[in-house]
Amino acid sequence: SQQGEEDPQALSIQEGENATMNCSYKTSINNLQWYRQNSGRGLVHLILIRSNEREKHSGRLRVTLDTSKKSSSLLITASRAADTASYFCATDRGNTGFQKLVFGTGTRLLVSP
Amino acid sequence: NAGVTQTPKFQVLKTGQSMTLQCAQDMNHNSMYWYRQDPGMGLRLIYYSASEGTTDKGEVPNGYNVSRLNKREFSLRLESAAPSQTSVYFCAIRSWSDSYEQYFGPGTRLTVT
Numbered sequence: 001s002q003q004g005e006e007d008p009q010a011l012s013i014q015e016g017e018n019a020t021m022n023c024s025y026k027t028s029i030n031n032l033q034w035y036r037q038n039s040g041r042g043l044v045h046l047i048l049i050r051s052n053e054r055e056k057h058s059g060r061l062r063v064t065l066d067t068s069k070k071s072s073s074l075l076i077t078a079s080r081a082a083d084t085a086s087y088f089c090a091t092d093r094g095n096t097g098f099q100k101l102v103f104g105t106g107t108r109l110l111v112s113p
Numbered sequence: 114n115a116g117v118t119q120t121p122k123f124q125v126l127k128t129g130q131s132m133t134l135q136c137a138q139d140m141n142h143n144s145m146y147w148y149r150q151d152p153g154m155g156l157r158l159i160y161y162s163a164s165e166g167t168t169d170k171g172e173v174p175n176g177y178n179v180s181r182l183n184k185r186e187f188s189l190r191l192e193s194a195a196p197s198q199t200s201v202y203f204c205a206i207r208s209w210s211d212s213y214e215q216y217f218g219p220g221t222r223l224t225v226t
Contacts, residue, residue: 033213040220041220042203042205042217042219042220043203043205043217045214048214088155092213099144099207100158102172103155103156105154106153106154106155
């Protein structure tokens, strides 16, 4: 079964607005990653947050992690039409030196001009 | 998706036919993965190879076999295709350095009729 569940399943916003998507997971993790998938393409890594971190920024992306609630959120600020994609969280529970990611079900983001 | 190539891009099979999906990388990474993605779902791990010469089952291995031919190549074989194997298949790689991200290929879209 999949580790992560994303919420909402779909999100539609206007350019310039912020987009927030959430991820919940079930077991303890080493780190949590967010990936983007454009339609018909492979996944692209966006950002990683380790289990001992609470917040991380990268450009217009902000990720938070609450290990007590087993949840994470991804915030995209000042969204652009080019941000239209599906976003997946992935948790890493693997042993040190090897990684097996377990992916969530994804949030489909539509940013309208 | 630079560095990870997959062939073919599209394939249609009849039930019971066999085929091999090919994955090759030029990034000299140790770990390679095969995932499947069904409509509206996240990725599920089929098989993985932590390093050359080793392979292990993932979450959904039934109906598949793999071969880690060398460090560059990791193939996925369907011996007797079933309609339930209709999916998009992604190969991914990762190094054993501190970078935890996985790099994905462009995918193979497989339809089994």
